[in-house]
Amino acid sequence: MKMAPRHRQQLPPLPMVSAKLGDRLASEVFLEEGRELLPQLQEFRRDMHQNPEIGLHLPRTQKQVLKALEGLPLEIHRGHDLSSVVAVLRGGKRGERPVSVLLRADMDALPLREQTGSPFASTNNNMHACGHDLHTAGLIGAAKMLCRHREELMGDVTFMFQPGEEGPGGAQPMIEEGVLDAAGRRPIAAYGLHVGPQDRGTFHHIPGPMMASSSNLWITVYGKGGHGSRPHDAVDPVAALAEIQMALQVALTRRFDANEPIVITVTNLRAGDGAVNIIPDKAELGATVRVLRDEHIEAVRQMIIEVSSSVAASHRCTAKVDFEVLYSATKTSPREDQFAASLWSGMFGAENVVPMQTPMMASEDFGAVLAQVPGTFMWLGTANPETPEHMREWNHSPLARFDDSVLGDQAAALAAVAFERLAAEDAHPSPATKAMRAPVQGTGSDSQPPSSAAQ
Structure with a gap:
């Protein structure tokens, strides 16, 4: 009915x-x-x-x-x-x-x-x-x-x-x-x-x-460093972080109504100390998260944690998520x-x-x-x-x-x-x-x- x-x-x-x-x-x-x-x-x-x-x-x-x-x-x-x-x-x-x-x-x-x-x-x-x-x-x-x-x-x-x-x-x-x-x-x-x-x-x-709420997001992926010529001996956090960045955008479109504006914009990527032949042991991502309805903030945070953890695990890495709500x-x-x-x-x-x-x-x-x-x-x-x-x-x-x-x-x-x-x-x-x-x-x-x- x-x-x-x-x-x-x-x-x-x-x-x-x-x-x-x-x-x-x-x-x-x-x-x-x-x-x-x-x-x-x-x-x-x-x-x-x-x-x-x-x-x-x-x-x-x-x-x-x-x-x-x-x-x-x-x-x-x-x-x-x-x-x-x-x-x-x-x-x-x-x-x-x-x-x-x-x-x-x-x-x-x-x-x-x-x-x-x-x-x-x-x-x-x-x-x-x-x-x-x-x-x-x-x-x-x-x-x-x-x-x-x-x-x-x-x-x-x-x-x-x-x-x-x-x-x-x-x-x-x-x-x-x-x-x-x-x-x-x-x-x-x-x-x-x-x-x-x-x-x-x-x-x-x-x-x-x-106007939207504003939150700061940092994701740190931990792996195991190594030489760039032997990636199979390392646990590469850079590859994991790159996949997390893209996976978050896909997850947004599948978890939330497209008519409810939610934005995750990555503005910082950091890994390594400049040497191009060394795989670092960690990689970091910084982003701003904007949500128009405050009731969705916690669901967005949980989604980020789930995606980051699961993608990192598929690369044999671990992920730490820091999510700070600044303004409602x-x-x-x-x-x-x-x-x-x-x-x-x-x-x-x-x-x-x-x-x-x-x-x-x-x-x-x-x-x-x-x-x-x-x-x-x-x-x-x-x-x-x-x-x-x-x-x-x-x-x-x-x-x-x-x-x-x-x-x-x-x-x-x-x-x-x-x-x-x-x-x-x-x-x-x-x-x-x-x-x-x-x-x-x-x-x-x-x-x-x-x-x-x-x-």
């Missing part, structure tokens, strides 16, 4: 309330103010671009961010074990039991020597080749605009300035240090933007899995994705908010936040539309250039989505928000807010 397919219950779309500042749409105000801030944001971005820092410890970058936020009505928290900055804005119309949203930017660069020839090129051997300097400047702009309109804000906003996205990962340490609870309660939504080589001023989005997949909330896309379509034109046809197999540790808070993450194009796509340098290239004329719109988009989302939750509270705001039963009166919120 053919069973009817079962579908998960779909939640209704989030309402758009067209929040206003005075007699104008808030989104229009932010768009205008963002463009007024553009020269200021470009100056910040270009200074940051010239002085890139890598990893979890970015002392100069942190200092510059704090300087840019100085004088704003923000509660500032610095990271303990990393150079993060968390800033909380308390809205003037937040009420006794406020909700909050989170906006995030990463701040770290790559260990890459810049080759752009830009007048504000890096002055050291690192490079902002992934656009995190724009992300940081854009979030500073959003903070400035939201602070300007603090009295009309119907909740709180957490600004998350994160180091270490390029490695070893800064989102999870910030979560462990309390970024998701910085406003007092878990955010109802989280948003971020990532610049790339798409057409300048276009936003690109997809609901659900958007980045999954957007369909409702939050639709909400941001609808808002930004109204601000920038529907033709400039483009649904992605497929997810990307690159990885991004904002997924750690989106695993706990519903939200979305979109690409923002910075490339000249007249430049053919095949001639555009992608992120992580030493020739990558990002047109920072988008910064005003980038800041406006983030400010507007935070403002509108809080207004929507105030006008149409979710069941969770209603429950949180309900009077406590049995006390004879409403419960009092914490003393810190009442002060």
Whole structure:
């Protein structure tokens, strides 16, 4: 008997309330103010671009961010074990039991020597080749605009300035240090933007899995060395490793649905010390593994172990597999994705908010936040539309250039989505928000807010 397919219950779309500042749409105000801030944001971005820092410890970058936020009505928290900055804005119309949203930017660069020839090129051997300097400047702009309109804000906003996205990962340490609870309660939504080589001023989005998980793979095959003229007296790990490399690609197509993207890309092969007439006693393979659905990661790992062990054994060798999961997949909330896309379509034109046809197999540790808070993450194009796509340098290239004329719109988009989302939750509270705001039963009166919120 053919069973009817079962579908998960779909939640209704989030309402758009067209929040206003005075007699104008808030989104229009932010768009205008963002463009007024553009020269200021470009100056910040270009200074940051010239002085890139890598990893979890970015002392100069942190200092510059704090300087840019100085004088704003923000509660500032610095990271303990990393150079993060968390800033909380308390809205003037937040009420006794406020909700909050989170906006995030990463701040770290790559260990890459810049080759752009830009007048504000890096002055050291690192490079902002992934656009995190724009992300940081854009979030500073959003903070400035939201602070300007603090009295009309119907909740709180957490600004998350994160180091270490390029490695070893800064989102999870910030979560462990309390970024998701910085406003007092878990955010109802989280948003971020990532610049790339798409057409300048276009936003690109997809609901659900958007970017893949990332894992590092090392396979070491052990054999017995010998002379190249007498391979029968040796146990050749090179031949075994070569077969393992090809067998993994075949196994992927037989173990997993072809519609579920999984990538194993071998990027390192090492064996021997240079002598071409000596069979080494071990050979090593390094690879990156990308999986779009986290639930498949363990099955992929087990497959790699099985294939490596069995192929190695057929060559009388043994194999050791080291598999390290770096980042989980980045999954957007369909409702939050639709909400941001609808808002930004109204601000920038529907033709400039483009649904992605497929997810990307690159990885991004904002997924750690989106695993706990519903939200979305979109690409923002910075490339000249007249430049053919095949001639555009992608992120992580030493020739990558990002047109920072988008910064005003980038800041406006983030400010507007935070403002509108809080207004929507105030006008149409979710069941969770209603429950949180309900009077406590049995006390004879409403419960009092914490003393810190009442002060």
